[in-house]
Amino acid sequence: xxxxxxxxxxxxxxxxxxxxxxxxxxxxxxxxxxxxxxxxxxxxxxxxxxxxxxxxxxxxxxxxxxxxxxxxxxxxxxxxxxxxxxxxxxxxxxxxxxxxxxxxxxxxxxxxx
Amino acid sequence: xxxxxxxxxxxxxxxxxxxxxxxxxxxxxxxxxxxxxxxxxxxxxxxxxxxxxxxxxxxxxxxxxxxxxxxxxxxxxxxxxxxxxxxxxxxxxxxxxxxxxxxxxxxxxxxxxxxx
Numbered sequence: 477x478x479x480x481x482x483x484x485x486x487x488x489x490x491x492x493x494x495x496x497x498x499x500x501x502x503x504x505x506x507x508x509x510x511x512x513x514x515x516x517x518x519x520x521x522x523x524x525x526x527x528x529x530x531x532x533x534x535x536x537x538x539x540x541x542x543x544x545x546x547x548x549x550x551x552x553x554x555x556x557x558x559x560x561x562x563x564x565x566x567x568x569x570x571x572x573x574x575x576x577x578x579x580x581x582x583x584x585x586x587x588x589x
Numbered sequence: 590x591x592x593x594x595x596x597x598x599x600x601x602x603x604x605x606x607x608x609x610x611x612x613x614x615x616x617x618x619x620x621x622x623x624x625x626x627x628x629x630x631x632x633x634x635x636x637x638x639x640x641x642x643x644x645x646x647x648x649x650x651x652x653x654x655x656x657x658x659x660x661x662x663x664x665x666x667x668x669x670x671x672x673x674x675x676x677x678x679x680x681x682x683x684x685x686x687x688x689x690x691x692x693x694x695x696x697x698x699x700x701x702x703x704x705x
């Protein structure tokens with residue numbers, strides 16, 4: 477079955493712009509999580525959605541937001557981009573919310589100039 | 590507070606050597622999960638294993654094996670007879686009941702280079 481699909485794979489933005497990243501989870505998976513990966517901070521949890529509700533949030537400013545649709549697809553948005561937002565953004569889906577394996581997509585690599 | 594430490598930044602071995610990747614974790618929760626993920630150059634995190642805090646049995650899967658010891662808060666990963674395709678960055682991660690099982694805290698990763 478198809479894995480987690482993230483679009484776009486690569487994108488370049490300039491400071492002050494906003495960006496929307498999309499994630500399609502594995503069919504049947506209802507939990508979607510987002511992570512940011514940077515060389516300096518490593519992998520950091522952004523937020524998690526389950527049944528269209530944000531269930532958990534990491535320590536990121538309000539410029540980072542997300543949502544989940546009824547078909548479990550999720551989007552994350554970053555407004556007023558800063559240079560430090562350049563990162564690989566990874567989406568993960570899970571069948572259950574209680575410690576199941578997280579299956580990750582290949583990520584969206586964002587470069588902010 | 591939860592924390593995962595992977596002290597080995599990079600390990601280089603020659604093909605067919607055995608290699609062990611270390612992982613030490615900190616948690617105050619009694620219910621937690623530990624994970625290992627592999628990240629090849631493509632960027633995708635590939636799930637390798639998950640253990641819960643109540644199951645200390647070691648596990649072997651082909652050339653991979655894991656040693657979970659609560660007494661030392663360690664969850665080490667051994668690759669036997671390494672191959673060039675094993676070259677990747679390996680991450681150990683922890684999630685807790687108190688902070689949400691889907692919130693993984695990752696270590697900084699260990700880059701494994703296997704040369705022919």
